[in-house]
Amino acid sequence: MIEIWTEKYRPNTLKDVVGQSNITKTLISFVNKKSLPHLMFSGPAGVGKTTSAMCIAKDLWGESWKSNFYETNASDERGINVIRDKIKQYAKIKPLGSDFKIIFLDECDALTRDAQQALRRIMEQYTNTTRFILSCNYSSNVIPPIQSRCAVFRFKKTQDKDIQKHIKSIAEKEQLEIDNDAVGLIGEISDGDIRSAINLLQCASVDGKKITKNTISSISGTLMHDEVKDIVNYALQKDFIKARKMLMNQMIEKGVSGLEIIKAINRYIWTIDIAEELKIKIVILLGEFEFRIAEGGREDIQIEAFLANLADLK
Ligand SMILES: Nc1ncnc2c1ncn2[C@@H]1O[C@H](COP(=O)(O)OP(=O)(O)O)[C@@H](O)[C@H]1O
Ligand SMILES: [Mg+2]
Structure with a gap:
């Protein structure tokens, strides 16, 4: 089976999240205190929003992180039912060996207004045992009462130098031969998105030849x-x-x-x-x-x- 490199190289701890140091510093301090407000992660794709949410849970609870981490994506089901059924069910579950559990709601800006209102009520009602981490591309699409209940973290496009460094380290672990020019072009094309940079590298590695700028430009x-x-x-x-x-x-x-x-x-x-x-x-x-x-x-x-x-x- 082919292993997907974006998963294989997804950081398992906040310390290893690339290029968002202001954000990760604060998140680490939450973990150290074992206390978490509701969080909102906004920003472009492929910069570490989902990864950081998972890393919080992994850093808090180690191996058993999954028993206190519930994940759902709002983009498939935008309506109020996903909130009433799924999220509310999750919210009612008792945390295991911790004061609280985490519900991670991806693409929450895709939720309808009604659904957001319902979400807001659940956030209030279950705040003793549940912390929400909401992720979105644009925080402006989220209703103000939800925003004001969350500590908002604005993820930035990853800097080119950080992407290049990350790509080089993966290339080394995979024992690939790759030109500096090719790494530079991956940085340029991926435009701050680490996920697409890694995907490009994996695509380019398939035929096992040395990876040059030409390989990358023809693939992209x-x-x-x-x-x-x-x-x-x-x-x-x-x-x-x-x-x-x-x-x-x-x-x-x-x-x-x-x-x-x-x-x-x-x-x-x-x-x-x-x-x-x-x-x-x-x-x-x-x-x-x-x-x-x-x-x-x-x-x-x-x-x-x-x-x-x-x-x-x-
Ligand atoms: N800041 C980052 N540090 C290290 N890897 C990252 C980072 N951001 C993204 N990645 C890589 O891209 C993949 C997708 O990242 P993800 O956190 O899901 O992005 P999104 O911001 O869209 O939620 C991860 O599995 C990881 O391999
Ligand atoms: Mg995501």
């Missing part, structure tokens, strides 16, 4: 191509819902940035056989949305709007 080129292809094709076939779903998967799960998607779509449309007139319209759209993102428009909203425009073209 084809990856983007295939994924962007479906998004564009669904949008052009007017299946906006499907296109949007794949897009969200790219942006949130894999941490591909809005600008990268725009660039990749730009490359892609010159390789397909569609009417020149349509190509021109798409290029105009791409330029417009590239500008909006560069000017500070929210990437997810802008890209979604771009897709809607694409689906609307005749």
